[in-house]
Amino acid sequence: MRENLSKWSGGRFTRTLPAVLSILAAFSAWEIFVHMSDISPLVLPAPSRIMDQMVLNRAHLWTNTLPTLQATLLGFTCSLWVAFSFSICIDFLPRLRRALFPIFVISQTLPLVAIAPLVVLWFGFDLTPKILLVALVTFFPMLVALVDGYDATEPEIEALLTSMGASRWTVFRRARLPSAMPYFFAGLRISITYAVVAAIFSEYVGARAGLGIVILNAKNSFRPDLMLAAVVISSLLTLMLFAVTAILQRICLRWRYAGHAP
Amino acid sequence: MNALDLQDIHLTLGGTSILNGVSLHVAPKEFVSILGPSGAGKSTLFRMLTGAVKPDRGNILIKGQPVAKHTRTFAFMPQRDALLPWRRIIDNITLGLEIQGVSRKAARQKALLLLSTFGLKGCEAYYPAQLSGGMRQRAALLRTLIQERPIQLLDEPFGALDALTRVTMQRWLKNRWHQARWTTLLITHDVREAVALSDRIYVLSRRPARVISELTVNTDDTRQQEARLLDILLTQTGDP
Structure with missing residues (x-):
């Protein structure tokens, strides 16, 4: 057991090492470039300066991270529930798919730059427009993932369940829904990264607080170091949410990660 | 009385004639191959027997009675094992019982008793992907038989x-x-498998299918029967 554990962590260490090294190398190159070239920090701040700003403004950054996280999670949760409900309706009424998909596809073609100010105009500076925009961006990928997932069910499994006397709903619950889970998680991983970007952008267009506001204010006061500090926070936020979905997938799709029987 | 009678079954799907007057029967406790x-x-x-498609013409009789709309007569084992990859072996085996409304606990108890007979003792907690092909097939067979339906339908189970x-x-x-002598109807295109397992064998022609030969297996002379069946399959089933 002990041996297995150390082997596992050793394997993980050697797997993550190249990524860590390449990130370190990129930041070092950046740092060295800034120092060698005498470039103004108002144009390109060094990573060390960005770090300093993050530490200096930690309270300010933290209070602005929370609204972004809240908008992301609420918007994404709404989008998940709506996508799940629609996916079930579409699975049971295939005609609905032909009726609704064109609308959903069109909703994906709308440029966020134009839609976001309008939604803020209609719904104000509160949480509602942020939730709507996050949902708008993530809803369709989640719906497609689920609907495609249902369709990926093995026909033989469905024939088997039908032969056992299962109803259409039982077939859905026992076969189609679990078959869609790997697709669902693939969609989840992609959408959660979109969700953070959409939340920040909707704040940027109009909000009282949030990382988008930090970025906007920093831009207006010519503080690229503070802007980049907020950018670093937002990517850390995305990475964290990404990790959460990966862990959830690991737990929910345990059967996929089971090793071979001894 | 026969466990199952098919009388002059005609079936057309999407304009293609699939079955063209198929008649056959299975006696109780008999192993019949198609x-x-x-x-x-x-x-x-x-698929017709499990109710997924309806014949255009002809009768399906079970114990001499016309088949009702949804009977629980047949237990079906599809070509590939069709084990649900997200269910552990034990939960795959009890799937049919659960759908019948048996409680999970009672179903598991019943399955656990049968595991050793099927060479699956100790495998109950594994996922299907963790087992070998032979073990998966035995699990699929147990999942079929544990439902205790009157007739077992095996569709190329070892293909x-x-x-x-x-x-x-x-x-x-x-x-x-x-x-155990379950009443069984087996589909295969493997002549040796049919002769090795069956009491009786029906040979179907190419589409539109009809019965072109019927043979009662004589265990003393399997070689000659295999040769005869192969000859029929190669020469009398119609143009490919």
């Missing part, structure tokens, strides 16, 4: 296995069958 070239409509015959595992499984099934 032998035919690929694409002859053998699997469609099973996806490698040659050696297939023969092992055929011998194992033959032994199990001699102890």
Whole structure:
């Protein structure tokens, strides 16, 4: 057991090492470039300066991270529930798919730059427009993932369940829904990264607080170091949410990660 | 009285005539095989029995009675094992019972008693992907038989296995069958499998399928019967 554990962590260490090294190398190159070239920090701040700003403004950054996280999670949760409900309706009424998909596809073609100010105009500076925009961006990928997932069910499994006397709903619950889970998680991983970007952008267009506001204010006061500090926070936020979905997938799709029987 | 009678079954799907007057019967505790070239409509015959498609003409009688709308007569084992990859072996085996409304606990108890007979003792907690092809097939067979339906429908159950595992499984099934004698209808295109396992064999023609030959297996002379069946399959099933 002990041996297995150390082997596992050793394997993980050697797997993550190249990524860590390449990130370190990129930041070092950046740092060295800034120092060698005498470039103004108002144009390109060094990573060390960005770090300093993050530490200096930690309270300010933290209070602005929370609204972004809240908008992301609420918007994404709404989008998940709506996508799940629609996916079930579409699975049971295939005609609905032909009726609704064109609308959903069109909703994906709308440029966020134009839609976001309008939604803020209609719904104000509160949480509602942020939730709507996050949902708008993530809803369709989640719906497609689920609907495609249902369709990926093995026909033989469905024939088997039908032969056992299962109803259409039982077939859905026992076969189609679990078959869609790997697709669902693939969609989840992609959408959660979109969700953070959409939340920040909707704040940027109009909000009282949030990382988008930090970025906007920093831009207006010519503080690229503070802007980049907020950018670093937002990517850390995305990475964290990404990790959460990966862990959830690991737990929910345990059967996929089971090793071979001894 | 026969366990199952098919009388002059005609079936057309999407404009293609699939079954053209198929008649056959299965006696209680009899093992009957349907032998035919690929694409002859053998699997469609099973889909018809499990209620997925309806015949255009002809009668399906179970114990002499016309088949009701949804009968619980047949337990069906599809070509590939069709085990649900997200369910542990034990939960795959109890799937049919759960759908019948048996409680999970009672179903598991029943399954646990049968595991050793099927060489699956100790495998109950594994996922299907963790087991070998032969073990998966035994699990699929147990999932079929545990439902205790009057007639077992096996659709090329060993078709996806490698040659050696297939023969092992055929011998194992033959032994199990001699102890339990489930009424069984087997689809295969493997002549040796049909002769090794069956009491009686029907040979179907190519589409539109009809019965072109019927043979009662005589265990003393399997070689000659295999040769005869192969000859029929190669020369009398119609143009490919």
